[in-house]
Amino acid sequence: MDFQLTDDQRALRTGMRELLDRHFPRARLRAVVDADAARRGGAPAGGAGAPERVGGLDRVGGLDRGLWRELGAAGLFALRVPESAGGVGLGLPEVVLACEEAGRALLPGPLVATELAAGLSGSLAVGAAQGETVVTALHEGGTPVEHLGSADVVLVLGPTAVEVIPAEEAALSAEPMRSVDPATPLHRMTPGPTRRGQAEGPGRSGLAARLWREAALLTAAQQLGSASRTVELAVDHAKRRTQFGRPIGAFQAVQHLCAQMLVRAESARSVVYAAAVTEDPGDIAAATLLADEAAVHNARDCLQVHGGMGFTWEADVHLHLKRAWVRAGQWQSTAAAEEELAAGLVSTVETCL
Amino acid sequence: MDLTYTEDEEDFRHRLRGWLAEVLPGLPDRPHPADWPGRRAYDCGWQRMLHDAGYAGLHWPEDAGGRGATPTQHLIFLEETERAGAPYVGAGFVGLLHAGPTIAAEGTPEQRARWLPPILRGDEVWCQGFSEPDAGSDLASLRTRAVRDGDAYVISGSKIWTSHAEIADWCELLVRTAPVNTGTPKHRGITWLAMPMDAPGVTVRPLRTLAGTAEFAEVFLDEVRVPVTHRVGEENDGWRVTMVTLSFERGTAFVGEVVACRRVLEALARTARANGRWDDAVLRRRLGRLAAECAALWRLTQWNVSEAQRTGGVPGVGGSVFKLRFSQVRQELYDAAAEVLGPDALDAGQEWVADRLSSLSYTIAAGTSQIQRNIVAERILGLPKGR
Numbered sequence: 132m133d134f135q136l137t138d139d140q141r142a143l144r145t146g147m148r149e150l151l152d153r154h155f156p157r158a159r160l161r162a163v164v165d166a167d168a169a170r171r172g173g174a175p176a177g178g179a180g181a182p183e184r185v186g187g188l189d190r191v192g193g194l195d196r197g198l199w200r201e202l203g204a205a206g207l208f209a210l211r212v213p214e215s216a217g218g219v220g221l222g223l224p225e226v227v228l229a230c231e232e233a234g235r236a237l238l239p240g241p242l243v244a245t246e247l248a249a250g251l252s253g254s255l256a257v258g259a260a261q262g263e264t265v266v267t268a269l270h271e272g273g274t275p276v277e278h279l280g281s282a283d284v285v286l287v288l289g290p291t292a293v294e295v296i297p298a299e300e301a302a303l304s305a306e307p308m309r310s311v312d313p314a315t316p317l318h319r320m321t322p323g324p325t326r327r328g329q330a331e332g333p334g335r336s337g338l339a340a341r342l343w344r345e346a347a348l349l350t351a352a353q354q355l356g357s358a359s360r361t362v363e364l365a366v367d368h369a370k371r372r373t374q375f376g377r378p379i380g381a382f383q384a385v386q387h388l389c390a391q392m393l394v395r396a397e398s399a400r401s402v403v404y405a406a407a408v409t410e411d412p413g414d415i416a417a418a419t420l421l422a423d424e425a426a427v428h429n430a431r432d433c434l435q436v437h438g439g440m441g442f443t444w445e446a447d448v449h450l451h452l453k454r455a456w457v458r459a460g461q462w463q464s465t466a467a468a469e470e471e472l473a474a475g476l477v478s479t480v481e482t483c484l
Numbered sequence: 485m486d487l488t489y490t491e492d493e494e495d496f497r498h499r500l501r502g503w504l505a506e507v508l509p510g511l512p513d514r515p516h517p518a519d520w521p522g523r524r525a526y527d528c529g530w531q532r533m534l535h536d537a538g539y540a541g542l543h544w545p546e547d548a549g550g551r552g553a554t555p556t557q558h559l560i561f562l563e564e565t566e567r568a569g570a571p572y573v574g575a576g577f578v579g580l581l582h583a584g585p586t587i588a589a590e591g592t593p594e595q596r597a598r599w600l601p602p603i604l605r606g607d608e609v610w611c612q613g614f615s616e617p618d619a620g621s622d623l624a625s626l627r628t629r630a631v632r633d634g635d636a637y638v639i640s641g642s643k644i645w646t647s648h649a650e651i652a653d654w655c656e657l658l659v660r661t662a663p664v665n666t667g668t669p670k671h672r673g674i675t676w677l678a679m680p681m682d683a684p685g686v687t688v689r690p691l692r693t694l695a696g697t698a699e700f701a702e703v704f705l706d707e708v709r710v711p712v713t714h715r716v717g718e719e720n721d722g723w724r725v726t727m728v729t730l731s732f733e734r735g736t737a738f739v740g741e742v743v744a745c746r747r748v749l750e751a752l753a754r755t756a757r758a759n760g761r762w763d764d765a766v767l768r769r770r771l772g773r774l775a776a777e778c779a780a781l782w783r784l785t786q787w788n789v790s791e792a793q794r795t796g797g798v799p800g801v802g803g804s805v806f807k808l809r810f811s812q813v814r815q816e817l818y819d820a821a822a823e824v825l826g827p828d829a830l831d832a833g834q835e836w837v838a839d840r841l842s843s844l845s846y847t848i849a850a851g852t853s854q855i856q857r858n859i860v861a862e863r864i865l866g867l868p869k870g871r
């Protein structure tokens with residue numbers, strides 16, 4: 132047993148962090164976010180004139196396809212694609228590490244659906260691995276669909292079959308929402324003839340079931356990245372901000388908020404990484420639960436540590452909270468994950484523990 | 485990241501399982517919790533069996549009488565003994581988990597030869613005399629005085645919350661050998677001594693815990709003479725001597741209990757199914773979430789042990805993070821147990837009710853949760869020293 136990152140995995144993580152810093156620096160994130168604010172008629176932070184189009188956005192409120200292609204070219208979506216098929220040939224733990232970094236950087240885009248589609252063989256989602264084709268996915272139980280307006284195709288995980296349908300077809304039974312997360316446009320799915328793949332997760336089998344579990348895990352990995360990032364943001368702020376003649380980080384009430392944030396993030400990390408190795412449904416359910424909890428609660432505590440600044444559009448804290456809300460329970464609801472683990476308690480023959 | 489065990493490790497597990505299956509059925513009945521001499525005999529008897537089978541001091545260095553096992557083998561040992569329902573370390577706790585490792589790390593060859601073999605054989609029991617009425621979390625402010633008189637220290641003062649004091653042969657004692665002056669930090673004047681519990685002037689007064697049993701005691705010291713040769717480390721260097729091994733405790737001290745958490749959770753689910761409470765989705769989901777928490781504690785343990793294995797046995801900073809989560813989950817587990825029990829949760833004769841009561845000490849003993857958060861904030865997150 133050696134439950135630590137290998138040297139290669141450490142290098143991959145560093146590489147991913149640098150890649151995202153290069154292609155998606157904070158300015159690019161803020162451009163997306165402020166464009167959304169402008170579109171909604173609210174003045175962007177700083178009160179400057181609202182830009183019509185910012186950065187490489189090719190559709191208002193849409194995904195930056197230029198960025199998506201850059202990341203595709205850098206291999207972000209092909210980590211698990213075999214080398215023989217032009218991919219990087221790594222495993223699920225490596226994709227988890229990459230998703231963690233994406234969550235940390237608040238990278239917008241349908242990353243999980245793209246990762247899944249890129250791993251499919253045949254003609255289902257040609258171009259997904261390269262970032263040429265934008266793929267989103269239908270979720271469970273009426274969860275809104277992200278980036279439908281920018282997507283070319285939609286991944287549908289049915290009870291047994293895996294399908295990819297044109298985005299226009301899915302759009303027939305979808306209506307846009309005013310997304311709480313300025314960087315993640317959402318559509319609400321309405322009941323309609325093309326509404327497929329909405330069966331409950333546990334009923335799935337075969338490939339569809341496997342992809343569903345992987346989606347839950349990769350989502351948890353992004354939540355973990357966000358949860359770790361908000362610890363850093365809170366700690367940095369607590370060291371810099373001075374009140375009563377000392378850094379607020381010297382106040383124990385603030386220290387203990389930060390300490391609990393770290394405990395949440397590290398507990399989530401341990402199960403997310405373990406699930407990446409075992410791919411066990413119970414471990415994945417545990418990862419979903421603890422990573423959702425860590426992302427949402429850490430963002431809340433981070434906001435508290437930032438004081439009034441935490442309540443502004445300008446600080447990034449709200450972006451972590453809102454994205455965490457979007458992702459929480461996205462593939463496996465909290466109730467479903469808890470029920471799955473409860474069922475595991477009574478059916479245990481020999482568990483991993 | 486590799487969660488599979490090597491062939492050697494699996495082999496070790498296999499042999500251990502075989503041995504446990506062979507010896508556990510022959511163990512005597514567990515003594516009543518209030519029967520201290522019986523508990524001592526039972527716990528020491530088990531330690532003797534471990535010793536004779538080559539499992540005592542598994543992860544201690546070989547020159548300290550240990551087996552030089554890797555942290556992973558030690559983890560397997562703790563996991564398998566708990567799964568098999570083997571006795572807990574019990575009265576051997578301080579000797580095996582703190583005093584012994586301290587002597588192994590800081591003692592002279594003579595001191596190691598005198599004290600370590602009886603600990604490993606289960607012949608001698610140790611207790612820990614650190615806390616005082618006025619020095620708990622702020623341990624370094626301890627005031628029990630030791631004054632040099634020829635080849636002995638003369639000690640006066642009092643200790644409190646000393647677990648197993650009634651049945652201990654030795655006490656690892658922290659005493660003040662230099663007065664606290666303004667200017668010198670208070671942890672500078674502390675010395676580590678091995679004190680025989682039968683020395684003249686030592687009085688033990690048991691304290692009853694909220695569970696109704698006497699698990700710890702007050703220890704009064706009235707001009708107790710302890711030979712200078714019983715000092716481990718230099719005079720006034722006892723704080724460092726103690727801290728060298730304190731972090732060891734948090735690394736693996738709770739492995740057995742993490743394994744036990746999962747077992748208790750499964751038993752709770754079975755009981756809830758039998759008494760119908762399983763039909764309550766709120767309770768069921770609560771148990772499901774606890775299963776996630778138990779999984780995380782186990783993975784954190786494996787993570788910390790793997791880290792220790794890489795760094796050559798030094799536990800990392802993960803201990804405080806682990807202890808914070810563990811102590812909280814442990815309490816939540818028994819709160820859930822109370823819900824499963826329903827009205828029986830008020831019956832102190834129920835095993836889970838007794839465990840619920842003892843779980844209340846987890847956020848206090850071995851460094852309170854507030855102190856652990858201070859440690860995490862200052863030493864891991866690098867926040868400025870608090871006030």
Ligand SMILES: Cc1cc2nc3c(=O)[nH]c(=O)nc-3n(C[C@H](O)[C@H](O)[C@H](O)COP(=O)(O)OP(=O)(O)OC[C@H]3O[C@@H](n4cnc5c(N)ncnc54)[C@H](O)[C@@H]3O)c2cc1C
Pocket residue numbers: 383611612613614615616619620621622644645646647648700845848849850851852853854855858
């Ligand atoms: C079951 C049990 C067994 C024990 N066994 C032993 C033993 O064998 N040997 C031994 O030496 N000791 C033992 N102890 C003692 C234990 O180590 C102390 O109880 C513990 O360190 C806390 O000290 P205290 O009880 O004096 O509480 P205090 O230090 O008085 O703490 C009271 C409250 O104040 C808080 N507090 C204190 N300082 C701070 C701070 N700086 N920041 C924030 N909050 C703070 C604490 O978190 C706590 O909530 C045992 C305790 C228990 C419960």
